Amino acid sequence: MPRKLNKKDKDDFRRLLAAKKESITRKLTDTITESKEMDSNVAQDLVDKAETSYTKEFLLSLSDSDRETLLLIDEALKRLEHGEFGVCQSCQTDIGGKRLVAVPWTPYCIDCQQKTEEELRAQ
Numbered sequence: 001m002p003r004k005l006n007k008k009d010k011d012d013f014r015r016l017l018a019a020k021k022e023s024i025t026r027k028l029t030d031t032i033t034e035s036k037e038m039d040s041n042v043a044q045d046l047v048d049k050a051e052t053s054y055t056k057e058f059l060l061s062l063s064d065s066d067r068e069t070l071l072l073i074d075e076a077l078k079r080l081e082h083g084e085f086g087v088c089q090s091c092q093t094d095i096g097g098k099r100l101v102a103v104p105w106t107p108y109c110i111d112c113q114q115k116t117e118e119e120l121r122a123q
């Protein structure tokens with residue numbers, strides 16, 4: 001049974017996701033601004049790109065975990081629009097409410113997340 005989110009819940013999660021997205025983006029912009037003060041043309045180039053669009057270079061300039069989180073946030077926003085938000089993308093069960101509030105961009109329930117992490121460790 002997919003979780004039924006009312007409009008307020010949806011708005012709340014959309015806001016949470018947008019805030020996290022913004023904080024990652026701002027962190028990147030701050031980093032670039034700092035290097036800009038060190039007079040780097042490359043940094044300026046990145047600032048231009050970051051300001052104009054969501055480019056590959058922009059994503060590549062993020063740390064792996066930030067980049068991954070941004071992509072997960074975008075996917076979570078899409079699920080929110082399609083009414084699939086809060087459902088584990090692996091086993092289709094509802095993701096716990098507390099978990100969703102803590103990591104609203106997570107695609108997996110805690111069990112599947114643990115399984116995935118164990119598989120990664122085993123590699």
Ligand SMILES: [Zn+2]
Pocket residue numbers: 088089090091092093108109110111112113
């Ligand atoms: Zn699951």
